[in-house]
Structure formats: C-alpha cells, structure tokens
Amino acid sequence: MTIGRTRSVALSGLSGHLVDIEADIASGLPALVIIGLPDASLGEAKDRVRSAIANSGLVMPPTRVTVNLSPASLPKQGSGFDLAIALAILAGSRDVPTESVASCVHLGELALDGRLRPVAGVLPAVVAARDAGASRIMVPAGNRAEAELVPGIEVIPVSSLAHAVRFHGVDITVHDVDVIEPPREPEPEPTQRDLSDIVGQPDIISALIAAAAGGHHMFMLGPPGAGKTMIAERLVDILPDLTPEESLEVTSISSLARVAHTSRLATRPPFVAPHHTATAVAIVGGGSGIIRPGAVSRASRGVLFLDEAPEFASTVLDSLRQPLESGDIVIHRANTSARFPANVQLVLAANPCPCGNAGVDDATCLCTPDRRRRYLARLSGPILDRIDLHLPVSRVRRAQLFDTTLPRVTTAEARERVANARARAADRWGFTRPDPLELRSGRFRLKPTAVRSLDAALDRGALTMRGYDRVIRIAWTLADCDGSDTPIADHVGRALYLRQGVPV
Amino acid sequence: MARKDELGRWGEVVAGDFLVANGYEVLDRGWRCRHGEIDIVARLASAIAFVEVKTRRTGRYGHPLEAITPSKLARLRVLAGEWCRANRVTAAAIRIDAIGIIGDGIAIGSLEHRTAVIG
Numbered sequence: 318m319t320i321g322r323t324r325s326v327a328l329s330g331l332s333g334h335l336v337d338i339e340a341d342i343a344s345g346l347p348a349l350v351i352i353g354l355p356d357a358s359l360g361e362a363k364d365r366v367r368s369a370i371a372n373s374g375l376v377m378p379p380t381r382v383t384v385n386l387s388p389a390s391l392p393k394q395g396s397g398f399d400l401a402i403a404l405a406i407l408a409g410s411r412d413v414p415t416e417s418v419a420s421c422v423h424l425g426e427l428a429l430d431g432r433l434r435p436v437a438g439v440l441p442a443v444v445a446a447r448d449a450g451a452s453r454i455m456v457p458a459g460n461r462a463e464a465e466l467v468p469g470i471e472v473i474p475v476s477s478l479a480h481a482v483r484f485h486g487v488d489i490t491v492h493d494v495d496v497i498e499p500p501r502e503p504e505p506e507p508t509q510r511d512l513s514d515i516v517g518q519p520d521i522i523s524a525l526i527a528a529a530a531g532g533h534h535m536f537m538l539g540p541p542g543a544g545k546t547m548i549a550e551r552l553v554d555i556l557p558d559l560t561p562e563e564s565l566e567v568t569s570i571s572s573l574a575r576v577a578h579t580s581r582l583a584t585r586p587p588f589v590a591p592h593h594t595a596t597a598v599a600i601v602g603g604g605s606g607i608i609r610p611g612a613v614s615r616a617s618r619g620v621l622f623l624d625e626a627p628e629f630a631s632t633v634l635d636s637l638r639q640p641l642e643s644g645d646i647v648i649h650r651a652n653t654s655a656r657f658p659a660n661v662q663l664v665l666a667a668n669p670c671p672c673g674n675a676g677v678d679d680a681t682c683l684c685t686p687d688r689r690r691r692y693l694a695r696l697s698g699p700i701l702d703r704i705d706l707h708l709p710v711s712r713v714r715r716a717q718l719f720d721t722t723l724p725r726v727t728t729a730e731a732r733e734r735v736a737n738a739r740a741r742a743a744d745r746w747g748f749t750r751p752d753p754l755e756l757r758s759g760r761f762r763l764k765p766t767a768v769r770s771l772d773a774a775l776d777r778g779a780l781t782m783r784g785y786d787r788v789i790r791i792a793w794t795l796a797d798c799d800g801s802d803t804p805i806a807d808h809v810g811r812a813l814y815l816r817q818g819v820p821v
Numbered sequence: 822m823a824r825k826d827e828l829g830r831w832g833e834v835v836a837g838d839f840l841v842a843n844g845y846e847v848l849d850r851g852w853r854c855r856h857g858e859i860d861i862v863a864r865l866a867s868a869i870a871f872v873e874v875k876t877r878r879t880g881r882y883g884h885p886l887e888a889i890t891p892s893k894l895a896r897l898r899v900l901a902g903e904w905c906r907a908n909r910v911t912a913a914a915i916r917i918d919a920i921g922i923i924g925d926g927i928a929i930g931s932l933e934h935r936t937a938v939i940g
Contacts, residue, residue, distance in 0.1 A: 346894075346919060346938045347887045379884035379921070379933070 321408030321415055324422045324451070325401035326442040327386075327393045330608060330648075330655030331569055333445025335422065337387045338398065340405035345381030351402070353386030356394045356607075365396070365427045366403045373431035373479040374489060378410040392653050394607045396426035397436040400455065403427060403478055404485070417485040421473070422446045425457040428497065431478040435459035435499040440572040443467045444565070455481060458496040463572060466565075466582055512551050512728040517717025521548060522726050523798070524708050524815060529555045529731070530738035531794030534641070534663040534703060536626075536696075538819045539710030540680070541673045545666040546590075548710065549622040552664060553588040555731040556619070557739065563618045566658055570617060574610050586619030593628035597636045602648050602657055613640050614657035626665040627695040634700050637663065641703050665704065667696065677712065705787050707819040738797035753786035756793075763789065767806045770813055779817065788812045828926050832876025833860050836920040839932055840872070852904055859900050867913040870936070871901045876922040879930075886921035886933065894939050 321340045326333040349363040363384075370377045384402050386393055401423035408418040424442055426434040439460040444467050446454050453471035456464040461474035475481045479491045515522060528535050529552060537545045559567060567583045591600060591612040598604065602611030613621055623629060640646040640659035647656045669675040670689040675682040682689070701707075717723065751761055765772075771788055774780040780788070791812035792804035799808070837847050840863045848869070849862040861872040873893070875885035897917050905915070916937040923930035 344935055346889050346935060347884055379886055380935075 319409050319411065321405040321410070321413075322419045323401050323405045323408065324419075324446075325398050325424060326422065326445050327391055328438050328442055328445070328573070329391075329653055330610075330657050331441050331566075331573065332656065333442050333449075334388075334391060335446065335449045335451065336391070336393065336398070336401075338401045338405045339385050339387065340402070340409040341383045341385070342378050342406070342409040343381045343383065347377075347379045347381070349377075349382045349384070349406075351384045351386070353384075353389040354392045355386065356392065358396050359386075359393055359398060362396065362399050362402055362427075365399055365429060366406065368429040369399070369427035369431040369478050370403055370407070372429065373477065373482070375407060375412060375478070375482065376410070378406065382406055382409070395436065396434075397424050397438075397442070399427040400425035400433060400457075400478070400481060404481060407482065412487070413482055414486050420453070421485075422451045422454040423481075424454065424460070425475075427478060430494075432494050432497055433457035433459070433475060433477055433481075434497050438569075438573040439463045440466060440565075441569040443470060443472070444569065446470060455484070459498045462581070466568065508554070510547075510550060510554065510728075512555060512731050513725040515544065515548060515551065516725070517713045517720065517723055518544075518710070519723060521708060521710065522731070524706055525552055526555065526726075526731050526734050526738075527791065527794050527798055527815070528552060528662070528706050529735040530742070530798050531705075531791065532662055533705035533791060533794065534665075535706045535708065536665045536667070536701065536704045536819065537708045537710045538667050538669055540675075540677045540712060541668060543710040543712045545710055546622075546624055549590075549620065549624075549664045549666060550588065551728065552662070553586050553620040554728045555735050556586045556662075557732065557736050558584050559586060559618060567618050570610050570614055570657070574615055587616050588620050588622065589616035590622040590624060593623070593625045595629070595633060597630070597633045600633050601636050601640065601646055601659075602655075603650075605650070608648050608650060608653070608655040610657045611646075613637060613646065613659045613661055616661045617658040618660055619662070620664055621661040622664045622666070624666045626667045627692050629695075631695055634696065638699055638703065641700075663704065665696070667693065669693075702781065702783060705791050706815045707817065708815070709819050734798060737800070738794065741797045741800070742793070753789075756786065756789050761793075763792070763804055763809070767792075767804060767809050769806065770810050774813060774817075780813075784816060788816050791815055828876050828878065829874075831926045832920075832922045832924070833874050835876075835922055835924065835929060835932065836872065836874040837861055837863075839920070839934065840870075843934075845870070849904070849908075854900065854903050854907065856900050856903060857896050859897070859904060862904060864912075869905075869910065869912040869915045870918045871897055871904070871915065872918040872920055873897055874920045874922065876924065878923070878925055880923055884921060885923060886919055886935065889919055889938075898939065 319342045323338050325336050327336045367377050404418045407413040408415045426436050428434055435457045440463050443464045447470040455473040458474040458476040464472045476496045477494050479489055483489050483491050539545055564582045589612045600611045602614055644660045646659040670684040671692050672683045674680040775785050792808040795808040796804040845863040845865045847863045852859045859871050860874040863870050875888050877885040917939050919935045919938050921933045
C-alpha cells in the first residue's frame with residue numbers, strides 16, 4: 318500500500334482553503350474512486366485523469382486507487398483539482414518523486430490529451446495558498462499572468478501533465494503543445510466620455526463630486542433623455558484609483574465571476590449596470606453548487622447603477638438593503654455559505670412616472686395619479702432612506718446648451734477635487750469614520766446656528782433621526798469639497814436639500 | 822478454436838501453473854454450470870479461491886484486469902456458491918481472486934494476481 322500526497326485549493330466565495338489530496342494505491346481490481354464531497358464536475362475528474370495520464374505517456378496504476386480530498390466535510394467543486402489528483406496518483410505509484418509533489422500546491426483542469434486548461438478563480442486561490450503558507454504553486458500556463466499578480470509565492474506555469482511531471486524531476490519527453498488560453502475579452506475601448514459632456518447642469522456636477530468624495534449613494538429622478546445614465550457613468554470616472562488592497566479584491570471577484578480574462582490588476586473602480594429584469598440571485602449572487610458573485614459584488618469598490626429602478630422586482634431592490642448596510646454579503650446554501658464583498662456606491666435612476674413626462678414642461682403626462690404614485694412607491698422607503706443624495710434631473714434646454722458662460726468641469730478637474738476632499742476627510746477622521754452619536758454631540762458637533770434649519774426639519778417631522786445624521790454627514794462632505802474646515806449653515810442647507818430635494 | 826480463445830486457454834494454463842508454484846492446490850478448472858464458468862478453483866490451507874483469469878496480448882488497450890467488471894464479479898460470487906454446493910465443500914474461507922496476464926501464447930509478459938477482489 319503506497320500513498321501519494323499533494324495539495325490544492327477549494328474556494329468558497331472569495332476565501333480559499335488548502336485541500337490535502339491523498340491517493341492510495343491499493344491492491345485490487347483497477348478502479349479509481351474519489352471521495353471527500355466531490356460535486357459532479359469533480360467526480361468526472363476520474364475519467365479526465367485516467368485519459369490524461371495514459372495520453373501523456375505515463376501509466377495509470379492497474380489497481381484500486383482511492384483518492385481522498387480532505388477535509389472531507391468541505392464541499393468541493395469544479396475541475397481545478399484534476400492536476401493535483403493526477404500527480405498524487407503518480408506519486409503514489411512512485412512514478413514521480415513524492416516530496417516534490419507534496420511540497421507544491423497544484424491547480425488546473427486536465428484535457429484528455431494531457432494538456433492543462435485554465436480555471437476560474439486562480440487569483441483568489443493563489444492568494445489563499447500563499448496566506449496558508451505555501452511556497453510554490455503550479456498553475457495552467459493559460460493562467461500564468463493572473464497567478465503572477467500575487468507577490469510572495471513562486472508560480473510554476475505548466476502547459477501539460479507531462480510538463481508538470483518533468484518539473485517534478487522525471488525524465489519524460491514533453492511534446493510542445495499549444496497552450497490553452499482562457500477566452501479573451503476584447504480590450505476595453507479607452508473611454509471617450511468626460512465630465513464636461515454634461516452641460517447646463519452645474520448642480521448635478523457639484524452633487525456628483527460630493528457623491529464621489531463622500532461615497533454617498535445617489536438617486537436621480539428625471540424624464541427620459543435628461544442624461545441620467547450619462548451622469549451615472551461619469552461618477553465612476555471621477556472616483557479615485559483603487560488602492561492595492563481594493564485592486565486585488567476587485568480583480569479576484571472578476572476572476573471568480575469569469576467576467577474577463579484577468580492578466581492585470583484592475584486599477585479603476587468597476588461600473589456594473591444590470592438590466593431591470595435581473596433576479597435577486599443575479600444581483601446578490603448565488604447559484605447551486607458553485608456560489609458565484611452577483612452584480613453587487615462585481616461592483617464592489619465601484620458603482621452599481623440600477624437604471625429604471627422602479628422596474629426592478631421589489632424583492633430584488635430590497636435584497637440590497639443588507640449589503641448596503643454591512644458592505645458585504647453572505648450567501649447561504651444548504652451545505653455551504655460564501656462571503657463576498659459588496660462595498661458598492663449605489664446609483665438609482667427613475668423616470669417620474671411610467672410615461673416619463675410627469676413634471677416636464679411642454680409635455681403632457683398621460684398617467685393617472687394612482688399609476689404615478691404606485692410607480693414610485695415600488696422604490697421602498699427603507700431603500701430610499703439609505704440613499705443620501707436625491708437629485709432631480711431635468712432636460713437641458715437649448716439656451717443652456719449654448720450658454721458658454723456656464724462653467725464646464727472636466728473629469729480630471731473633478732477627480733482632483735474628489736481626491737482633495739477625501740484627503741481632507743481622512744486627515745480629520747483617520748481610518749474610521751465617526752459614528753452618528755459622535756457627529757451629533759461629540760467633538761465634531763456643529764454650531765447651533767449651522768444646524769438650525771435641520772433642527773426645524775426634525776421638529777416638523779420632515780426628517781427621521783437617521784435622515785438627520787445622514788444630512789450632517791453630507792454637510793461634512795460638502796464642506797470638504799469646498800475646502801472649509803467645518804460645515805456652515807449653507808452646507809447644512811444644501812445637504813438638507815440634496816437629501817430631501819426629490820418629492821417621492 | 823478462435824485465436825482469442827486459444828490465448829485464453831493458454832492464460833488459464835499459465836495461471837494454474839503459477840498458483841501451483843505458489844503452493845495452491847488446484848481443485849477444478851473450467852467448471853461450468855447454467856450461471857457460467859469458473860476458470861480455476863484452488864485451495865491454499867483452509868481458504869478456497871475462485872480465480873478469474875484474463876489474458877491479453879498487449880496492455881495497449883488497457884490492463885487485462887480492467888476487463889473484469891462489477892457484473893462479472895457478481896456472477897463469480899454466485900458461481901462460487903454453486904460450486905461449493907455441487908461439490909459438497911465447506912470451507913473456512915472462500916474468496917474471489919483475479920489473475921491478469923499479458924502474453925502472446927508463448928512467453929509471459931507480465932502476470933498479476935490480486936486476491937480477495939470483492940469485499
């Protein structure tokens with residue numbers, strides 16, 4: 318009885334666990350048995366491994382082979398264990414040096430001819446292997462660029478099983494094979510859009526800069542053609558570049574979601590705009606077997622834009638409430654759970670009524686008052702209450718379009734203002750933002766004269782306590798954008814208007 | 822006799838010789854009943870082994886032992902009981918063995934004996 322061992326990585330969500338793979342070459346009739354909670358695609362590994370070994374000029378031991386994936390209670394999915402299983406078997410039959418195989422973590426799916434196919438989620442898997450103390454990891458050559466994004470671990474790209482076996486010290490002929498590359502997404506076209514495309518709406522520009530500076534969620538209400546989508550797209554442009562930590566998180570998510578071929582770290586915040594027919598699972602993530610990140614995780618550290626927000630199913634919108642509050646989302650299934658980041662800046666856009674003409678000059682709304690009311694009532698109170706900036710967006714008039722006296726702010730200028738405002742807030746607050754109580758009555762308490770309008774609104778019942786706290790936060794952001802040390806009455810007044818400006 | 826059957830006969834002879842050389846007493850060869858055929862019945866001390874022999878010319882199309890399927894094994898199990906009943910034998914232990922031979926009818930390339938291949 319001989320045993321070969323190696324390790325691989327099982328992902329659940331973005332976190333990975335090292336999995337020990339042991340192959341017992343026992344006496345008995347030829348059979349390959351895989352145990353340790355494999356799913357269907359992993360169970361099929363036995364047929365891929367058998368063919369790949371035979372077609373690489375190696376010998377599948379003609380005995381009973383039991384492959385155990387440990388910890389046995391952790392559910393394992395996908396085809397990424399193929400390479401590790403094949404090498405554990407070959408190490409068990411002593412065709413490959415056991416120490417070399419045992420000291421390396423292996424990832425990769427085998428093709429029947431022995432070549433290695435790239436797999437999804439290599440980036441988080443390599444990170445997990447490194448964090449668990451592994452010193453080297455073997456990956457399919459097609460995933461090389463992605464794996465090498467992770468510092469602090471030796472990456473060994475191989476193109477086939479024979480190549481892997483030779484790396485471990487066996488004298489075997491390695492035929493030159495075509496490396497199987499992952500499907501390539503076309504390079505994104507360099508964006509032509511600029512903030513200065515938005516004309517005649519200076520209020521919107523300053524609100525947009527405030528949103529970017531303070532990370533405030535935004536709701537835009539306006540008729541079709543007013544430029545709501547255009548504005549939302551430009552919000553992501555004026556956000557600062559991702560920090561190295563955020564960049565790794567964003568790239569890991571896209572690696573896992575297979576939204577793009579990942580060969581370099583994302584540096585810009587993502588912009589995700591799901592269609593309004595999206596299901597709750599598409600938005601928050603899920604799926605049977607492999608749990609995949611949803612739009613809210615793919616947009617993490619960036620902007621999630623929901624156009625035509627009232628058209629979304631109300632359950633879908635309400636499913637966003639918890640991630641908006643906590644910044645991450647835990648998806649539970651019967652046998653497992655997965656945690657994904659969900660740190661999004663939410664932007665909602667809505668027409669004022671189903672026909673879109675309500676409140677527009679020179680246009681007639683054909684909707685009945687009841688229909689109009691029902692339409693916007695679909696945006697539930699709880700979700701709107703979490704949104705700080707409520708912006709009315711109106712159609713641009715010809716006079717505004719050709720008015721050269723109106724200031725035009727370019728993306729570069731706006732990004733600089735956002736960066737300055739953020740630097741100011743970071744100087745004052747450090748890494749942790751103060752809690753509402755501290756803002757209300759602690760050392761950041763505003764002068765009574767500054768908050769007079771706000772107190773009045775609270776007394777009138779026009780504002781909830783949460784709303785009160787949010788307005789103070791917006792006021793601080795506006796003060797940061799203006800470069801003033803503390804919010805004055807004007808900032809509080811503008812903040813109150815931004816929060817309450819749209820009658821819904 | 823077809824060429825493949827000749828090879829099979831030859832393999833069974835080789836397997837029998839192998840068992841005898843290893844101290845087994847061959848009790849029966851090619852025993853048939855309505856359920857099928859047992860290639861070799863052999864005894865070692867108090868255990869009786871029912872041996873299925875598979876012979877192939879090369880290993881190119883897989884190891885000969887790979888040809889022994891679960892349904893074949895299930896049949897062997899039934900046959901073992903039938904043989905004991907027919908021969909009024911009671912043994913302390915019975916088991917199913919398999920012998921895989923690669924050879925060309927003259928020389929033996931390899932021979933593998935797996936004992937107790939079920940349960």
